[in-house]
Amino acid sequence: MKNLHFKEYFKNYLFDLEDFITIYENHLHVFNYQKLNKLSDTEIIIRQKSKVIMIEGTNLKIKQMTKQELLILGSILKVEFKYE
Amino acid sequence: MNNKIVWVKIQAQNYYSVFIKLNDIGITIYDNKKEKDYILIKTAWKDYKRLKKYLVSYEIELYDNSGIFKIKDIIKKYQFFTMGIILGIIILLLSNNIIFKVEIKSANKNIQNLLKEELKEYGLTTLRLKKSHHQVEKIVNKILDNNKDTLEWLEIKYDGLIMIVNVTEKNLPKDLETYDHCNLIAKKDAKILSLNIYRGMALKEINDYVLKGDIILSGDIIHNEEVKNMVCATGEVYGEVWYKVKVEVPLKENYINYTGKNRFNLSLKINDNKYDIFKSRIENKKTEEINLYKLNDFEINLVKEKEFVNAKRELTEDEAYKKGINLAIEKINLTLNDNEKIIYQKVLKNEVNDSTIYLEIFIATKENIGEVSIIKGGNVDGSESSETNNE
Structure with missing residues (x-):
């Protein structure tokens, strides 16, 4: 069991498989996303592997965007996760 | 890519x-x-x-x-800052290129008014843009052409925001207006070379020898041995004047030898005080300055410092002889004005003693020898007292 856990950890370390988000005061960092489903100045919906993230706020906009990461800027009021 | x-x-x-x-x-x-x-x-x-x-x-x-x-x-991004800088540059350029004051260096009100009008006509007046050196030169020539009878010489130059106009009037009217009754006398022993009479009666002629104080032009107009009129004698008298100049030239002399090492520095000049911005690393130096910026009494100059060493050299007798003659000529030239000159020179004595050459040089010059002598209390029967006034 322990070995298996270590293997997963090692795999994740090498290939960045884990998806997560980090919330700062006026920023939100999304790592490993699949698709940007909706984008407006008040709402952003992002799909990750196992969940959908719904972000609500004001003056929302994308600051940086790569295939793997998103950096969202604006006043964030609510972040909701919907697991499938 | x-x-x-x-x-x-x-x-x-x-x-x-x-x-x-x-x-x-x-x-x-x-x-x-x-x-x-x-x-x-x-x-x-x-x-x-x-x-x-x-x-x-x-x-x-x-x-x-x-x-x-x-x-x-x-x-x-920095629009206010940029606008401030642009505005500052415009103000600086304008303030450097605008005439704020016109100074005409003449005591004569008529000349002042005449020049003011003339300069105004060519756009050289207060709160107008300065003109280039070339344009100013053209304007000066035009003004002199227009006023041949009144103006002898004219110069326009800028000193910061001030435009200075130096002017020389034709000399004739000044003397005539100043005194009522005067003679023109010789101020030196001389031989008359030229005589231009504006007013008065000539008592001497060209090639006459005169002693100091001799009357050349008389203010008394005599006709049939009777004084008919009393004026201020005015004219231009040039005569040959003689000098003996003694010169000593040592055969060993000190001179300045430039090493070729030059350094550049910046200096600030505020009023008459000068400050070097960087510390000079040359001890014995001669400096040449190039003005970079000038606003009123504030100046920034680029200073070229040239290093030199004091050296000694020995002159040949021939070199010392030539140097002695040049020194004598320079000495006499200092006493002459623009219209006066040295006509010829001759070495009277040439001796070498104790490593020094002793020369005695005779120099003849062409000089204005006329001097106004005011006559006070003169009347038609000729009784008078006089005093001399240097021109």
Whole structure:
């Protein structure tokens, strides 16, 4: 069991498989996303592997965007996760 | 080339729909800006190519963020600061190129008014732009041409914001207006070379020898041995005047030898006080200054410091002889004005003693020898007292 856990950890370390988000005061960092489903100045919906993230706020906009990461800027009021 | 980062301008108003599309085609965006009618994105060159390929319905072009565009951006970003600098430069240029005061160096009110009018006609007056040296020269020549009878010489120069006009009037009217009754006498022993009589009666002729104090032009107009009129005798008398000059020239002399080592420095001149900005590393030096900036009594100068050493050399007798003659000529020239000159010179004595050459040189000059002698209390029967006034 322990070995298996270590293997997963090692795999994740090498290939960045884990998806997560980090919330700062006026920023939100999304790592490993699949698709940007909706984008407006008040709402952003992002799909990750196992969940959908719904972000609500004001003056929302994308600051940086790569295939793997998103950096969202604006006043964030609510972040909701919907697991499938 | 593909990894080069570029700014791309996408002509679109809906920021959000564009970003959804960019996300769909997997464009990497390092930064972005939303403007009124377009969106700027910072992306890789290869992504710019993909944008051009896939987003055909949008107008997409490279936004050059260097050169003129970068300057435009900076100006936009720091608009108040930039405007302040531009305004400052304009004020500085204007204040440096505008005439704030015109100073006419003449005591004669008529000449002052005449020049004021003339200068005004050519646009050289207060709160007008300064003219170039070439234009000023042309204006000076035109004014002198227009006033041949009144003006002898004219010079216009700038001193900071002040335009200085130096003027010399024709000499004739000054003397005539100053005194009622005067003679023109010789101020030195001389032989008369030329005689121009403006007023008065000539008692001497060209080639006559005169002693100091002899009357050349008389203020008494005599007709049939009777004084008919009393005037102030005025004229120009040039005569040959003689000098004996003694000169000693040592055969060993000190001179300055430049080493060729030069240093540059900056100096500030405020009023008459001068301050070097950098510490000078040359001990024995001669300096030459080039003015970089001048505003009223404030100056910034570029100073060229030339290093020298004191050296000694021995002159040959021939060199010392020539040097002695030149010294004597220089000495006499210092006493002469523009219209006066040395006619000839001759060495009377030439001796060498104790490593020194002793010369006695005879020099003949052409000089203005006339001097006004005012006659006080003169009357028609000739009884008078006089005093001399140097011209």
